[in-house]
Amino acid sequence: MDRSNYLKAVKNEKDSTIVEHQITKDGVQYYAWGGDEYSTTTGEEKDKDNEPKRKRVWISWSPDGRYFTLSRKDNRSLKPLWVINNVGSSRPTLESYKYQMPGEVDSTETELYIFDANAKTPRRINVSAFKNQTLSTWTKTPDKNSYKEDYFINYWLGTNEEFYISRSSRDLKRIDLLKVNINGTVNTIIQERSNVYLDVQKPLLIENKKQLVHWSERDGWGHYYLYDTNGKLINQITKGAFHTEEITGLDPASGTLFFTASGREKNEDPYYLHQYSINTNGAGMKLLNPGNFDHQVEMSESSKYFVNNSSRVNTTPESVLYNSNGPKSNDIGKGRSVVTFCCRLQISGTF
Numbered sequence: 019m020d021r022s023n024y025l026k027a028v029k030n031e032k033d034s035t036i037v038e039h040q041i042t043k044d045g046v047q048y049y050a051w052g053g054d055e056y057s058t059t060t061g062e063e064k065d066k067d068n069e070p071k072r073k074r075v076w077i078s079w080s081p082d083g084r085y086f087t088l089s090r091k092d093n094r095s096l097k098p099l100w101v102i103n104n105v106g107s108s109r110p111t112l113e114s115y116k117y118q119m120p121g122e123v124d125s126t127e128t129e130l131y132i133f134d135a136n137a138k139t140p141r142r143i144n145v146s147a148f149k150n151q152t153l154s155t156w157t158k159t160p161d162k163n164s165y166k167e168d169y170f171i172n173y174w175l176g177t178n179e180e181f182y183i184s185r186s187s188r189d190l191k192r193i194d195l196l197k198v199n200i201n202g203t204v205n206t207i208i209q210e211r212s213n214v215y216l217d218v219q220k221p222l223l224i225e226n227k228k229q230l231v232h233w234s235e236r237d238g239w240g241h242y243y244l245y246d247t248n249g250k251l252i253n254q255i256t257k258g259a260f261h262t263e264e265i266t267g268l269d270p271a272s273g274t275l276f277f278t279a280s281g282r283e284k285n286e287d288p289y290y291l292h293q294y295s296i297n298t299n300g301a302g303m304k305l306l307n308p309g310n311f312d313h314q315v316e317m318s319e320s321s322k323y324f325v326n327n328s329s330r331v332n333t334t335p336e337s338v339l340y341n342s343n344g345p346k347s348n349d350i351g352k353g354r355s356v357v358t359f360c361c362r363l364q365i366s367g368t369f
Contacts, residue, residue, distance in 0.1 A: 019036065019037060019038040019039070020037075023036050023037050023038060039138055041133065041138045041139075041140070042140070045059065046094075047059065047094075048092070048093045048094040048096075048116060049090070049091070049092040049093065049094055050090075051075070051088065051090060052073065052074075052075030052076070052077075052088065057090060057091050057092070057093050058093075058115070058116070059073065075088065076088075076172070077133075077172065078155050078157050078172045078173065078174040078181070079171060079172065079173050079174065080173070080174060080178050080181070080200070081158075081173055081174075081177070081178055082178045083135065084134070084135055084136065084178065085132055085133060085134060085135060085200055086132075086133050086135060087130065087131065087132055087133070087155055087174060087181070088131050088133060088140075089128050089129060089130050089131070089153055089155070090128070090129045090131065091126060091127070091128045091129065092126040093116045093126070095124070095125060095126065096116040096117065096118055096122075096124060097116075097117075097119075097122070098114040098115065098116060098117070099114065099115060099116070099117035099119075100112065100113070100114050101113045101114070101115075118150075124150050127146060127149075127150070127151065128151065128152065128153050129142060130142070130143045130145050130153055130155075130183070130198075131143065132198075132200055132202070141202055143198060143202055143204060144202075144204065145183070145185060145196060145198070145204055147185055147194065148185070148186075148187035148188065148192060149187075149188065150187075150188040151185055151186060151187055151188065152185070152186045152188070153183055153184070153185055153186075154183060154184045154186070154218075155174060155181065155183045156174070156175035156181070156182045156183060156184065156220045156221065157172045157173060157174055157175055158172075158173040158174065158175050159220075175220065175221070175223065176197075176223070176227070177227055178200075179199060179200055180197055180198060180199045180200065181197075181198055182195060182196065182197055182198070182221060182230075183195075183196050183198060184196070184218050186216075186218065189215075190215045190216050191211065191212050191213065191214065191215065191216060192209075192210070192211055192216075193209075193210040193216050193218050194206050194208065194209050194210070195207055195208040195209075195221065195232065197247065205248075205249070206249070207245070207247065207248060207249030208232055208245060208249055210234060210235075210236065212235070212236075216235065217235060217240070218233075219233040219264075221233075222265050222268065222275075223247075224268060224270065224273075224298065225270075227247070228246065228247060229244060229245065229246050229247065229252065229298075230244075230245050230246075230247055231243070231244060231245075231255065231265065231275065231298065232244075232245050233262065237254075237257070239257075239258070239259060239260060239261055239262075240261045240262050240263070241254060241255070241256045241257055241258075241262055242254075242255040242256050242262055242265075242275065242277070243255060244298050244299075244300075253299060253300050254300060255275065255296060255298055255299075255300050256277075256279075256296060256300070256303065257300070258282065259281070259282075260279050260280065260281040260282035261279060261280050261281050262277055262278070262279045263277070263278040263279055263280060263291060264277060264278050265277045266278060266293065266315055266316075266317045266324065267317040267318075267321035267324070267342070268321055269321050269322075269342065272297070273297050273298045273299065274295050274296070274297055274298075274321075274342075275295065275296055275297070275298055276293065276294070276295050276306075276317060276321060276324075276342065277293075277294055277295075277296075278291045278292065278293055278294070278313075278315055279291070279292060279294055280292070282294075282305075283305070283308075283310075285310070286310050287312070289312070290310070290311065290312045290313070291312055291313050291314065291315075292305055292306075292307055292308075292313050293305075293306045293307045293313060293315045293324060293326065293340075294306060295342065295343075295344075304344065305344075306324075306340060306342070306343075306344040307326045307328070307338075307340060307344070309328055310330075311328035311329055311330050311333065312328065312329060312330065313326055313327070313328045314326075314327040314328075315327075317342075321342055322341065322342050323339060323340065323341060323342060323347065324339075324340050324342065325337060325338070325339055325340075326338045326339075326340055
């Protein structure tokens with residue numbers, strides 16, 4: 019349905035003037051459109067008025083709203099796994115779901131589709147490479163602390179014409195980063211290969227979406243690498259005997275990347291996280307929140323400030339507001355036992 023009809027449905031879902039269009043008609047149980055991870059929709063779920071329950075479809079939209087992606091998998095041939103729930107009720111209950119046990123053969127693969135919202139038609143995209151592979155469509159990170167109407171809409175990571183997904187083998191020893199065009203073409207831009215389990219993180223698009231920051235364990239440590247969007251390696255950004263954890267911000271004007279990492283500071287628990295900054299060319303790495311504590315960071319949308327929550331098991335938690343260059347801006351919650359606040363405060367530290 020379009021926006022005007024959606025607003026009608028928000029007020030009264032049974033409004034007879036609502037116009038909606040059915041896009042697919044071939045969904046069945048265990049091979050459904052928009053079901054759970056096992057493509058399961060039974061049609062038996064009821065709402066409070068005993069009407070068929072509507073379920074949210076986990077799709078990713080293009081920024082202009084013309085297209086969206088949706089995956090589907092045929093799990094009808096998989097055998098069920100039985101689980102007994104014996105906690106929380108007077109009698110145990112039995113639950114079953116489709117599950118592939120080690121050694122069992124699955125003859126179907128996850129399918130990826132691009133839907134044209136205007137034509138209301140799907141196009142299946144050929145992304146097959148590994149047997150029983152897993153697909154992940156990367157989505158744009160919503161603006162921090164934003165409560166706009168589109169906050170809960172998933173926009174794909176990319177442009178109006180192309181988006182990025184990851185493709186993983188079942189043993190997680192092969193991971194590809196793919197760029198998919200709305201015309202159906204697929205380009206493998208980065209390949210990760212290992213004889214052990216590999217992790218994967220969402221890439222960060224920078225330089226007006228002409229470059230991306232990619233996370234990899236290829237040198238034995240989790241580090242960031244700078245690529246162009248055609249898959250050409252520009253340079254390694256971070257390096258050394260430590261583990262980078264999460265990108266927390268970016269200053270596009272200076273090309274400064276902000277991230278958390280562990281294991282770099284001497285004489286500390288190697289699992290303690292700290293906040294760092296570095297230029298995307300790999301120069302000028304800087305520790306921004308020193309202190310022999312575990313640090314949890316929340317950075318402002320502008321990447322000019324961050325709130326640093328630090329503690330150990332034998333210390334009082336402390337919250338401090340930092341400038342992005344490191345010096346303390348103000349103490350927010352020093353000495354408080356609660357370091358997460360549900361209130362509005364100014365950069366000056368005033369509530």
